[in-house]
Amino acid sequence: MTRAVVPQILKAATGRGWTITTAESCTGGMVAAALTDVSGASEMFQRGFVTYSNAAKSDMLGVRPATLETYGAVSEPVVHEMAEGARRAAGADIAVAISGIAGPGGSDTKPEGRVCYAIATAAGVSTQTIDHGALGRDAVRRAARDYALDMILAVLR
Template sequence: MWPADIEATARAIIADFTARGLKVATAESCTGGLIAAALTEIAGSSSVVDRGFVTYSNEAKIEMLGVEAATLAAHGAVSRETAAEMAKGALARSGADLAIAVTGIAGPSGGSAEKPVGLVHLAAAGRRGKFVHREMRYGDIGRDAVRLATVRTALGLLGEISQEP
């Protein structure tokens, strides 16, 4: 179902997090649940994946994750600030140790000069205060390609933040 590299990364995360007793939550906008889907494709993922939030609208980000309306008004849905609040909100509303959040413009429309198609903000947060942000500019490579690239980056970010002290 998934490209081999995504499946292999998801499999490695599930094995590692299972061995270490870590749980994860996802907060997804432009990927619409694909990160959670990639993780739950792996047998045994129920010991790792706590829950996933698909928050496509601003209202969902506010209601489900506690993103501040002021943050959305000041910075927009596709911003470092919103991604950070999404990740922290997913942690606060779950039993997870780590959360990954993504918000971006997959296209083909919706981009602007300031925020072009292919711009995605990813944030990962941990219960012990760990936080990592990535701004990715994948380019106008097509909706499916942007979404798959985002899943790849998100899984890598999960692996990275899980290794930090």
């Protein structure tokens, strides 16, 4: 799936002269890696942010400590701020942000497989939460990567 989507993203982004950045927590850079796995990626991708800790989210992306404290790292308000901060810091046209519970584990309120996403453009930021299920760490991370890539492509269509 990833191999089919990324060339479409590259073609659409470069056709518009748009750039893309990533702000990733639970995926640890997997979306950035997928985007840069095709020849010509530098036309659309200059940098991404792996902000695994709360401190990194605040330091690198400007996520407010109060937002982290109130909602927790795996929340739509946090990914909203991550996406805005990444777009601003990279000077990109599109920013996708991801934070989730890859597992193992989780809690009753934030189970394994829950991932929050945000996508930011000049038109604003949209967020959503997907429960991918307790698929195991690797499968949750791959599902999150693929979902984020689909979000980027949807914006470019």
